[in-house]
Amino acid sequence: MKIDMSYGSGGKQTGDLINQVFLKHFNNKTLNRLEDAAVLSVEGKIAYTTDSFVVTPLFFRGGNIGKLAVCGTVNDLSMMGAVPKYLTAGFIIEEGTELETIEEIARTMALTAKEAGVRIVAGDTKVVDGNGGVFINTSGIGEVMKGGISISHCKPGDAIILSGNLGEHHAAILSHRMGIENQIASDCAPLNSIVQNLLDSQIRVHCMRDVTRGGLATVLNEAAEQSACSVEIWEEALPVSPEVKGFCGILGLDPLYMANEGKMIAVVPGNQAEKALKAVQNSKYGTNARIIGTVLEGNGVRMKTRLNGLRTIDLLYGEGLPRIC
């Protein structure tokens, strides 16, 4: 059955969609009340964020837009040292989308939310003209475990830990669009368990960021600028899987500018680097973590190449890959 405009009217069909799909999968007491807003108890400081997802295709190797929408917001909260607690989900559905598609997305969102320990407590559905596309906004609230973690708190002498292989989400989406058969899967994953392990290990984390649109290069440039430091990374330390390396070689892509959806950097005091690395590696999604660089006085981002040269790493200019997340 296909979604038509009546599902966005706020009347009978909207109610059916909510009951038969969203309440069925997201099922929890708060959401089931169907009030104008969820009423919640939170403790201490909260982290609060929003992210919209417009990825195409909706389903790809390693995930779908729903998994991405839950992970993206869970990860943004986690990067502020918060335990993700509550999410909202706003669906904008293009006419002609199969109801089964929405249900499969909702099912995945529910599974991913369960893994990340968050509840989807409020939602909204709109239908627009179009051709079977879906956009999802998720906002999220987390309880801050450790304050003072900030993109502006990197310090000279800090070590930069990357939680795993670069470029996988980007390469998976691009492979799908180009019709290339390979085994590259999106790394889309909730990173809250890595953060929990870091903080449980008493690491004095200065900064964390997930590596998404714009890639590692963009994240490091933001960190360098906001912290008024310079960043040096080491090419030979950067983890890239052989498959993604091959894929990038053929297409002339640079993994430094490719999006991940399940990778993060943690910037920690140099003398805690090894301990922090172990904490990340002991996490489900951090087994291939590496120390990839260091924070220095100065400004900008440079990479020590395999040939011992020093290459300046700029922000991403231009288009990147459209609708990657």
Place this chain on the structure above:
Amino acid sequence: MKIDMSYGSGGKQTGDLINQVFLKHFNNKTLNRLEDAAVLSVEGKIAYTTDSFVVTPLFFRGGNIGKLAVCGTVNDLSMMGAVPKYLTAGFIIEEGTELETIEEIARTMALTAKEAGVRIVAGDTKVVDGNGGVFINTSGIGEVMKGGISISHCKPGDAIILSGNLGEHHAAILSHRMGIENQIASDCAPLNSIVQNLLDSQIRVHCMRDVTRGGLATVLNEAAEQSACSVEIWEEALPVSPEVKGFCGILGLDPLYMANEGKMIAVVPGNQAEKALKAVQNSKYGTNARIIGTVLEGNGVRMKTRLNGLRTIDLLYGEGLPRIC
């Protein structure tokens, strides 16, 4: 200048858009930090909600999509007896949209947020292919002033107060789309001051709902069903402006099923009805409020017509007006 895909890449152009438009207008300390999530202090229980806005046209008499996006979420929080505090804004922009359009929307959002006393503390921007359209998701957090207000708490004997004229947002959008010249303006407005007045007047409010998609008929049906009561309203008590009445007459529209964006119902104990009415009428957006009906034992919604008949009022079936909000 037109927005292209590069503005959604997460790189340089996305940063420019954020700095030159969003930070300029939404300017506040929390947002300016550009962290992955805002860190906030909240007290007591919170209300939390989300809403996406896909209205077309983007600009209409009485408002634009940005004003709607702020009011809609402010109102959802208010309906739970909460003081709206923080909003997030997620923009999905179709390629080809003029940068000036986005700036005008952002400017209006900032003004409306200021009026409602909320801060926009986190945001996100995505660009998709298309033809100059804009979708906006807002989520919001409020601090609950008075708990126990619920769509399921209407009680027999309660009075139903409607804060003003029906159908104005719907009629304004439809007039615009049909190219009809008239003076009908959207009623789009933040309703938190009405709620504040009701609670300051010590009214023991049982239920509040804003009258949006699906119209008053749908809201009352939800209240009757969730509260396991019946609702009776009085046709002659329903406020509709002469212009909207004329417009509906020509087109065969029923104001009971038409969307507002600045009207609400408050369901209060019968013996507080007059006091509550005064509190609403003393609010900027409630001057034309009326007591429009009562809650009874039983189920369903009925309207006593001008001829003293009793007409059953069902949920909205079918399409309503697509992309009304």
